[in-house]
Amino acid sequence: MSYKHKKVITIGIVSELTGLSERQIRYYEERRLIEPERTRGGTRKFSFTDVEKLVEIANQMEDGLQTAEIRRLEQKAQQQKDAKVRDQMIRGQLNAAFPNRNKS
Template identity: 65%
Template sequence: MSSYRDKKVITIGVVNELTGLSARMIRYYESRGLIFPERTERGTRKYSFSDVELLMEIANKREEGIQTYEIKKELLNENKKKTVRDQMIQGQLNAQFNMKKF
């Protein structure tokens, strides 16, 4: 079951209000591969609370002068670490409880 934080239900206008980022800037971060909104059948972008938090982190890093390619590299490294951690946990569960998937 996914957390409410990960459900893509927020429109770009609300994200704009919550973050102070313009719709243009939000779309730019999407084009740079930093954020991945879902799309409705009509093409409307939908964001999650986790996306809003990530956008705030990105904006803060940009204010510090960090380039988008550096932010993307950092995000990819974080995802790799999470994947390795999840695989290690899965291996421990398999060994301890003979579980196949958590």
């Protein structure tokens, strides 16, 4: 796992890095725009990827988007990414099953 995806940053540090208040960060979590992990004690832990995502969310909010719109855009982007991965996997399976099909 890349260091960018490890959930090790507390909400206070995330607040300092992003300029968002802890309240805003918790609100984005409530709206399911961000999903921090929780320690046994309930402390939120974020990754650098989460920090980047929060900055993007803040920029979208400043541009006038609502949280529901941001979530919809994110879901659409994820669906497109999933479709691309699925297509690559199918192509790989076809190439493995028919290794000479692209050769002239």
